[in-house]
Amino acid sequence: MNTELTPAPAAAAAIPGRRISVAPMMDWTDRHCRVFHRHISRHTWLYTEMVTTGALVYGDVERHLRFNDEEHPVALQLGGSDPADLATSAKLGEKWGYDEVNLNCGCPSERVQKGAFGACLMAEPQLVADCVKAMRDAVSIDVTVKHRVGIDQVESYDFVRDFVGTVAEAGCRTFIVHARNAILKGLSPKENREVPPLKYEFAYRLKRDFPDFEIIINGGIKTTAEIDLHLAHVDGVMLGREAYHNPYLMADFDQRYYGADTPVPSREQVLEAMLPYIEAQLHQEGGRGLKLNSITRHMLGLMQGLPGARGFRQTLSDAKKLAAGDPRLLLEAAARLRQST
CATH class of the missing domain: 3.20.20.70 (Aldolase class I)
Structure with missing residues (x-):
């Protein structure tokens, strides 16, 4: 930052x-x-x-x-x-x-x-x-x-x-x-x-x-x-x-x-890449009242068009889970998506 x-x-x-x-x-x-x-x-x-x-x-x-x-x-x-x-x-x-x-x-x-x-x-x-x-x-x-x-x-x-x-x-x-x-x-x-x-x-x-x-x-x-x-x-x-x-x-x-020769990231790789960022932000900003939803709300469309995308969005929007402030909620949402496919 x-x-x-x-x-x-x-x-x-x-x-x-x-x-x-x-x-x-x-x-x-x-x-x-x-x-x-x-x-x-x-x-x-x-x-x-x-x-x-x-x-x-x-x-x-x-x-x-x-x-x-x-x-x-x-x-x-x-x-x-x-x-x-x-x-x-x-x-x-x-x-x-x-x-x-x-x-x-x-x-x-x-x-x-x-x-x-x-x-x-x-x-x-x-x-x-x-x-x-x-x-x-x-x-x-x-x-x-x-x-x-x-x-x-x-x-x-x-x-x-x-x-x-x-x-x-x-x-x-x-x-x-x-x-x-x-x-x-x-x-x-x-x-x-x-x-x-x-x-x-x-x-x-x-x-x-x-x-x-x-x-x-x-x-x-x-x-x-x-x-x-x-x-x-x-x-x-x-x-x-x-x-x-x-x-x-x-x-x-x-x-x-x-013209980049780097591989295209998968959706799950994007989620995993966000985990350290979210953990760092929650640690740095905890005293300022940063909520997990402040970050995850931007990610709801990542699975757009895939079977199970609705379940992914529901998991990332679950108020109780968000209140816990655990970044691993991203992985839980991804797992729910896999279960739907």
Whole structure:
């Protein structure tokens, strides 16, 4: 666990590219989830939940930024719209050893809108450019932007093209494109991930119009066949909910997308690899009230699609067993799965 404010610039050159990544997802992609995903894929790029600048400038920095060294490559996603606060937060992210800082310009929640950041920033591309410049001036790690293809009823490709062009003038070279509009009024965040139609062609056109930029596509992608199709047009693919609910989808990503010659881990090997981590976390964090469920809740989808997966989930969700705080519950769940097959 990174507990000291020490950057790790020497490791950056060895970090693989963002060919495949897991999206920042509130309440899901915390540090325990990221360690779990890392045991499935060594090279897939991981992102934190969105952390607001206010939480870092005025709050508990360690609580929001501490992570485990095994998570690399890992990016910090920031939410905010004040260039100075974003610069301060980016510097903190670099000090804590993150490999990238990403600015959220895609979240449509009312709470985010009240803070004048997230998706509503797409209406102010020059402000986003100012924010990017402030962060780039403050850090040496990559500064990237995650955004939508439009907001509300704006359907023109020109809108997102001009947004990217303006932000690029501040030096941003990586754009993560959630290929849907964000509807700022009338749809919940969940509905905003499902209702607005997908416009993958807009992301493809961005790559054609800005061939020197890294364009990563996000939104509704669920299979390796779909990933392969998108990679014929853009530089990278970011998975969201599918990576969380069906994490073993990522098991062969190192070999398939990064050319690794390491063996694909089995599901049981992933469980066994998590045991020392869970034991260490419960020992280190016991005084802070860490519960076993804080880690195991991210693992419920590991057996997705297998006979007996329901029993596996039931075992890992058993309140009495979880209260005992014994990491070997993972092995008990795996044994129940085997008995069902």
